[in-house]
Amino acid sequence: MLRNYLKNLFRNLRKHPATTGIHLLGLTLGLTACLLILLFVHYEWGFDRYHQLGDRIYRVNMIEYNGTETEYSSITPSARFRFTH
Secondary structure, eight states: HHHHHHHHHHHHHHOHHHHHHHHHHHHHHHHHHHHHHHHHHHHHTTOOOSSGGGGGOOOOEEEEEETTEEEEEOOOOOOOOOOOO
């Protein structure tokens, strides 16, 4: 069965090289995008998994208002930082 598929593949490649090339390029790009997304999700889910109480770790976000601008950051301010309302 695999031999028949390979024969068909090479015949199609000989008869329609441009269409086959486009299909192979699309398949390659789709698989590459899928693998990159999988690697990114695996990387993001890996944070704080090593910690025994990882479900209790929280992230501190800071919102700073400067006149008309609003700045969001995920850093913790130093102890001498003064909050103004």
